[in-house]
Amino acid sequence: MINTTLTKKILNTLLKTGGSFSEVFAQKKEVNNIRLEDGKIENSSSGFELGCGLRLIYKDSTFYAYVDSLQQDIILNAAKILSAAVNETGEIKVLNLSNVYSSYITPIKKHPSEITAEHKKEILLSVDNFARNYSHYIIQVSSNLSDLEEEIYIANSEGSMCHDSNTKVMLSVSVVAREKKEIRTGYKSLARTSGYEVFDSQKPSVVSGEAARIAVIMLKAVNAPSGSLQVVIGPAFGGVIFHEACGHGLEADAILKDASVFKDKIGKKIANNIVTAIDNPTMPYHWGSYAFDGEGFPSQENILIKEGILQNYIFDYKTAKKMNKKQTGNGRRQSYRDIPIPRMSNTYLAQGKEDPGSILKSVKKGIYAKEFSGGQVDPAIGDFVFGISEGYMIEDGVVTNPIKGATLIGNGPEILNKIEAIGNNLDFAPGFCGKGGQSASNEVGQPTILVSEITVGGTEI
């Protein structure tokens, strides 16, 4: 996208005033999004973006500029202006650039650009049909099919460069069910870092069937209980709790700012010894996977917690440098318009030994939180809240009534010590995570787990 000679010129222009690190990130992206609601294709939209971001680090400060262009004069001018932010004499000069390679190689079979809009429309219509036929209680179905293809080129003053490309496809379905005055919703998505071959192995109708099932079953929901209870958290999306309540606190920028409860805890026991947690962007075709992070560093598996002991944080270039640690390939950025920051990829609690059914059976009185609508955490103190979108009462080991309007509230580090059982049914779910105004594709995952107590915020006092 940018040739080596020009790259060197840009990197050196950035460094000539005394910066210690410079980087160029170029991106070309094409996106398509089709939305079906009210039984019709409401919107079909496409977008084309191209540009590059220039980064300069001087001492602890990062200076950043981006332009919607890959033209030489425009980039060099931006580099010149950016370098003026630093006022020293330069020493570093980039003489050689060599390619960095990643072991993450995932061929794409059906590129979005080769799929006709008609075919995409058919996918959405089948999704809509399936959900509407699921039950007469269903009054609305909204589905989105989006795809992305991008090319990326990254080079930095440490002499590494990489060429990368990404293909992503996402189908999401929201269903609204109504019975008299009660309205409930169900949501499910399927998202992969791959082409349209995703639908060869996973039927779109399964996604809409699941969304419809949740909406309809929740029509029968009773008010959620309040207070401290035993909670069984379901597999796949249940992992969002670890992601929010612990994962964010393990991102090195939070550690550096003294805004994490996990500061100075490496090598220490922070969780029950049955807990192992991993961040792994190299799982083929997973939604949070990539070959290189946003700084051109090859992706790698990062074991965060092993048998209850904290092993490592999540680093990007700048935080690793500052803390004298190894980069972990987690410097992610939303686009050329954004600064890379340490972020999770596919983050999950590892497989346990227990049968999920017997975990449920072991609970006398509690709730089963199967699906969540998301959550929020204050990483500085570890406090979190999660909205339960599909949950049930557990009475004497039996899953009974669905419950509505329940939230879990608690503290991440405390919960880690209260995980008392881990199932053998590890599964994953895709989503988007927002941090610092940037959105990233993430996957969360876990088997069924049992937490000895969490505060459930319902309306039934």
Added chain:
Amino acid sequence: MEEIVKKKNGKSLAQFCNDASLKIKKLKVDEFEIYGASSTHNELELFNEQIDNLSFAETKGLGIRIFKDKRVGYSYTSILDEYNIDKCIDRAFSNSKITFQEEFNYLPLEREFKNSKGTIDKKILFSEDFFNFDIKQKIQLARELEILAKKKDKRVTGINNLIYNDSLDEVMILNSTGFFDSYRTTSAFIYLSVISKEKDDTSTGDFFGYNRSPGEFNLEEIAANAVNRSVWILGGKKIKSQVVDIVLDPFVAAQLLGIIAGIVTADTVQKGKSLLKDRIGDKIFKGDFDIIDDGTLSYGLASKPFDGEGVPKGKTVIFENGILKTYLYNTYTARKDKKFSTGNAVRSSYKSTPEVGVSNFYLKPSKTSLEKIIKSVDKGFYVIDIIGLHSGTNPISGQISVGAKGLWIDKGSFLKPVKEVTIATDLLSFCKSIDKIGDDLRFMPSGGYIGSPSMLVKDIALSGK
């Protein structure tokens, strides 16, 4: 650094829009619209009074809507060369072929305008003072805020986040009915989150400033608010689950009001996703409250001369004396309901098509002070901050359950800090339980620009121990 802007590309936004329109006119389309936007953006993050990140950028983009056989297609591009603009037009055209055909799919006509044109002086969207601040002064301003905050209370141990950003934006719409207009806005935002510690307890608190120019920030107030919101909660404990009266801080109340903002849009109503469907004329609030959407409010940061499809903005009273009077409309949803557009077509950027959304949306304050409200509470919970609003509320089913922290009220005065509890209700019960509102209307950016005074809400379920 702002030089980048000028040198980047010789063409103005108007020229890009015009060039694109000439190209589209050569195609066999029925109607078209070009939405152009350009932005100069600065962002700054400080840590320990030093620059952590400083970024600046200039962007431009076009979003093109093509109408053909009563179908609409959309495409956008940030690559403004001839080849890519052609590609963008072609794609908008081809996208129109798969979307649904409906008689209401055509551009807004002037005779459908409910609000008159030119009710807003474009000058109010724009501050000349904005240009008096160079990057050094902006850094200085952020530093000053950090120093102020650290001085406020010795329990403040650090800064969690200190972000400043500003932007100078231009928006332009050109369409085939002959509409061609633009406006420019300036805005500056500063956000501070502080960490305080006492014994084993850590607490965070945040506050912000949002104005047309950094010169309008009240740093003293921002620092004091962020610090208070942090230190007041120190030593906070969970309390036992109970049904209790709660007093909501204006910013907490505004966030909950934002959920109501989401269900008064005609789009959600027409699709059966609003609890306010078929409720026009009904008394939704117990009190005689007025809720207004005013796209022309002089100090409103969401004010604009026209909406996302060129329809003049105006003032719409949505609830009057607690009674639902109307929904908010863009052109398409208005035609469906045989109404006029209220000028509420919103676009978050050139990347998106016009949807229905609020502008400056607020609950009209009363004359009762917050102090008086607190004094009237025998036993209650003053909520300073909530967490998990998006995951804990479902605007369609109406369920609300969010994490909360604040102060316990006993016999009209604050007794002790409370944290790690939830408050739960459902949206329509919430509306019915608002007992009193304060005189302290405050706005915050949240979707639109949403404003609320403090609220006293009766009998809410609180979950704790």
